[in-house]
Amino acid sequence: MLACWVGQADAQPLRVGVYHNPPKILADDQGRPGGIFGELLAEIAREEGWQLEPVQCQWSQCLDWLASGRIDLMPDVAFSEERAARFAFHRTPALRSWSQIYTAPDRQLTSLLELDGKRLAVLDGSIQQQFLAQLVDNFGLVVTWLPVGSLEDAFDAVIRQRADAVAANHFIGNQQALSRELVASPILFQPSKLYFATPLGRHPAVLAAIDRHLDAWQADEGSRYFGILARWSARQTDWQPPPVLWWGLAALVSALLLALGFNLLLRRRVAEKTLGLQASEARLNTILDSVEAYIYIKDEELRYQYANRKVCELFGLSQAQIIGQRDTRFFDADTCARLRQNDLRVLQQGERVAHEEVNYLSDNGEPRTYLTVKLPLRHPDGRIYALCGISTDITAYRQLQDDLHHLAFYDPLTRLANRRLLLDHLHHALASSHNTGYQGALVLVDLDNFKNINDTLGHDQGDQLLLQTAERLRQSLASTDTAGRLGSDEFVLILEDLNPHATEAVMQARDRAGHLLEQLARPYELGGRHYTCSASIGIAMFSDVQGHVEELLKAADLAMFAAKADGRNTLHFFNKAMQNEVNQRSRVEAALRQAIDHDQLELHVQPLVDSQACVTGMEALLRWQHPELGRLSPADFIPLAESSDLIVLLGDWVLRQACRLLADWAGDPAMARLSLAVNISPRQFRHPDFVGRLRQSLQHSGADPTRLELEITESLLIDDIEQTIARMAQLQQLGLRFSLDDFGTGYASLGYLKRLPLNQLKIDQSFVQDLLTDPNDEAIVGAIIALGRSLDLRVIAEGVETAEQAERLRQLGCTAFQGYWFGKPASADHWRQWLAQSDGVARG
Structure with missing residues (x-):
């Protein structure tokens, strides 16, 4: 079948969808595929002997024609799970791209959240539209979508003020923004891999050939692949000032030289230097105000001498109102003391200080976490005259870290240790018991008839019961103990530092577990009414299993089931009688081994x-x-x-x-x-x-x-x-x-x-x-x-x-x-x- 298809490919041209998305894909003067993808495909077609038949279309129209088989090959298609269900892709990405938001200079955006209430122009059916739609929905933003047929129409919509911003890939975005005097925002998203695509189940040999050529070219830095990329990159950035500009400047300089004498020439040079410094300062301020960090300068008296836009926004004051003030104007006393200590290390000892700061503003008292770097500013002779501070707000990052850490190590409902953290503590407890000689015990707690509470009162009340149970466990803990939740209604206590003598340790564990049993049997208040829910407790001493965590868990589990068998609302220690069940498991193990051997x-x-x-x-x-x-x-x-x-x-x-x-x-x-x-x-x-x-x-x-x-x-x-x-x-x-x-x-x-x-x-x-x-x-x-x-x-x-x-x-x-x-x-x-x-x- 593959041979037959290849034979047909020689006789029948390969229909290629071409839409206008320079520099990635476009139609040249003869209507042939051009741009980066067009030239790559032309090179592959030349070596493979393919005949290409360009079919010009709009983006969404191209995708529909590709799905229906009206065209055979579509360049510049980003991979997604949804598209993989409609189209076939090759393996090696032909190009890598990302997307960006572009706006008019007077309507610049600095973060994704500022899209709320804005009109956003997007290419209809594009992957940017799908990704942003999910993103703004997750953040609860309200965005008015303006789907268009081409990216030129999308950028024109911003020029005509029918849209506030446009989303596009950076290749065409930078080009269109430059030609229309738009600006690129710092909102980058969706790094993607771009491929050629065929109708699903069609032309596998074409995709295999494309992969073969891309693999070979991308492994060779001198290949035609990198030549095409360099050529099209140069076309985007290659700009020279018009000659008339140079002539005008030359005429102006000549006129000034003829009109001014020697003294005026000196004054002009001084003025030029002054203007140059002012322009440099203006550019520097623009850069510093564009950075998403808090940048400031303090003198030797710890008074502010400079503050960028972010600092002004933080304090809610203009730069003129901040200059000359000290930290006591803006922060609480504890924060000021910490800031002063670090500032003096920079000013008096010349240290470069890098650390995390938790600062409280004096007006609202909300803590914010910053990653701060402070370094000394020196005169030419080496004397320190000021410090420069650069602080980045990492409050959200730290909160996310804390949330992920808690999700990883703690039960989300009860806030007790989860299974992973319990196992880790149990390993340490067994090792400590072995090294110190002090006994320990694992206490497994299972609530009796918890399912009935869930079924009769609902899961919300069941959760309340679990929360109250967790609180009673916390109240019963000694300083060296650990409490956690293993499963739905199953809890664990790790008791450490019990008496070195086995008999005394067992009595301590029994007394502690008995007291806990009494606490858990007290009525619970659920939905304004009182309910009683007892517990069954299984106890395994560390010495029962000779330091093996899994065996210890099994022993406590067996003891807990024995407590349930004894009528519930009781506790039971692991003992030799339970070994009978272990023996039964051994018989099942032998039967399983035979089952594997005999299929x-x-x-x-x-x-x-x-x-x-x-x-x-x-x-x-x-x-x-x-x-x-x-x-x-x-x-x-x-x-x-x-x-x-x-x-x-x-x-x-x-x-x-x-x-x-x-x-x-x-x-x-x-x-x-x-x-x-x-x-x-x-x-x-x-x-x-x-x-x-x-x-x-x-x-x-x-x-x-x-x-x-x-x-x-x-x-x-x-x-x-x-x-x-x-x-x-x-x-x-x-x-x-x-x-x-x-x-x-x-x-x-x-x-x-x-x-x-x-x-x-x-x-x-x-x-x-x-x-x-x-x-x-x-x-x-x-x-x-x-x-x-x-x-x-x-x-x-x-x-x-x-x-x-x-x-x-x-x-x-x-x-x-x-x-x-x-x-x-x-x-x-x-x-x-x-x-x-x-x-x-x-x-x-």
């Missing part, structure tokens, strides 16, 4: 869908039907496997089956385009031979590695993050993609996300479950979607069970979904038949 497991799949409910991939889910034990849930045997090396064998079996499925799907038109996601446990991922085994499975099966997606959990990021990143990079080179599963449950350090080669975040289903009733869950989901968008990551919500949940997720900006609403896990054959008989759209 008694099944691999089911569940569909992943996009915003249009079209199936884009599948997730592999493990099922086990034991001949004696019956159907066992993955929740029963997966944790068991993870606690031993069995997870490595189980993971290898799943990956082999997944690769075989992908290879089988490649020959089926209904399945060939789908990706397959496989969950990878941390222990399996860290196995030294994991990469080699996976590579071997891919080679033996013949599966396309680009269709395989590995889902890792946030727990993988706890230990040795550098090794994790390196191993992910190895797998990425094979073509595999990565998804961060169960995101938001508290393990991941957000600072590592930008370093990980991730393609996707999966919102944990616990947030989706209460999305419609819990404002906290909705806020977390919105934050995760915004975070994914800012990091250029696809975000998928799992556990979507209702149409209402799916619709709310779409409103929050989510574009990918998984859950029972769109399809339950079933065999691969079931979904193969379903896709073959349907149009590939799930019921949601």
Whole structure:
């Protein structure tokens, strides 16, 4: 088929959409494609023997014709998920660009927030319009959109005052702004990659040829690619003053020289120097007033000698009103004392001081955080006569850091430590107990019948109960203890520095837990009424497990379930009797090992869908039907496997089956385009031979590695993050993609996300479950979607069970979904038949 198409390409010209967007794409005098994309395409066509047939059109018209197949190739198309559903793109970007806001000189904008209430001209259907629409909606801004057919019309709309500003890519924006005497604002957004695009499923050989040439040219700095870029860049900036200007200046100078004598010449030179200094000062003031920083100069008496526009705006005074004043006029006493101390270090000792300042204005008392650099100004002989300060307001940045830190380490509802922080504290507590000899205990608290409170009173009252429970836990803490929330109604206390003698330590833990049990049994005030909700407590001493965190958690969990079995509202210590359950788990482990060896497991799949409910991939889910034990849930045997090396064998079996499925799907038109996601446990991922085994499975099966997606959990990021990143990079080179599963449950350090080669975040289903009733869950989901968008990551919500949940997720900006609403896990054959008989759209 490829050979037939290439033969047809020789006979039939390649229809190329051409719209006017210089210098990237335009039609030359003969109507042929010109500009950067036009010349690149001409070079490729010449080497490939293509015949190009230019088709001139407006931007939105070009895209419609491309989608319908009326044109075969469209240059200068920015990639987006929405466009990827309509068009096919090559792999290597032909050009990189960004967008900017342009205004008239007398209507300049300095920040995105100033777009509120403004009229904004945009290219109809452009990616700038889509991106800005989402952005202003997120900030709650009101913008009047003026869609136009071409960017020339957009810039003309600003000239004719039909629009206040125009959004355009910087290539044509700078050119149009210069010719129309408009100015570029400091509002930059949406760095994008630009490609050639074809109708979806058409002309793959054309895209492959374009990639081949771009790869070769971009690797060679002397190639025709860089020559074309340099030539068109020169055309934008190459400007020479007209000769008449030079003649006029020469005539003026000659007339002055003839009219003035020697004395007048000297005076003129003095005047020129004075004017030059004044002009330089004016330019410098313009620059300093344009900088988004607070710049000021203080003399040796700490009086202001200069203040730029930002300082004037901060104090609400003119520059004349600020000059000569001291900090006591503007700040409170504590702030003035700190500022004076640092100022004197600069003036008296000549130090360069760089630090963070938290300042309070005297009139409103609101704290603002600044990153400040202060340096001495000296006379030619080295004497210090003043200081110059440059302060940048980082209040919003610090607040964002605090919010992200709290999201990463603390439960958003109760403000107690989350699972990640608890595990970290537990590691330190065990190490400290080992080093000091003092005993410790892990206390697991589970509220009895909490579900009944939620069902009868609603989730809002259930949240109030959790908040009051968290407060009672805080009141019971000693200075060295830690309290946290593990799950819905499950809390943890880490008791440290108990008596070194085991018997005494047990008694201390019992007394502390007994007192807590009494506190939790007191009535709670919910909605103006009193309700009683008891708790079951499980206690595991550090010495019970010899310093292993996971074993300690298991022991406390077993003890807690024993307390529930004893009738609830009681506490129970871990003891040897509970080992029977551990033995039962061992029997299940042996059965699981046999099931792996004899292929008694099944691999089911569940569909992943996009915003249009079209199936884009599948997730592999493990099922086990034991001949004696019956159907066992993955929740029963997966944790068991993870606690031993069995997870490595189980993971290898799943990956082999997944690769075989992908290879089988490649020959089926209904399945060939789908990706397959496989969950990878941390222990399996860290196995030294994991990469080699996976590579071997891919080679033996013949599966396309680009269709395989590995889902890792946030727990993988706890230990040795550098090794994790390196191993992910190895797998990425094979073509595999990565998804961060169960995101938001508290393990991941957000600072590592930008370093990980991730393609996707999966919102944990616990947030989706209460999305419609819990404002906290909705806020977390919105934050995760915004975070994914800012990091250029696809975000998928799992556990979507209702149409209402799916619709709310779409409103929050989510574009990918998984859950029972769109399809339950079933065999691969079931979904193969379903896709073959349907149009590939799930019921949601």
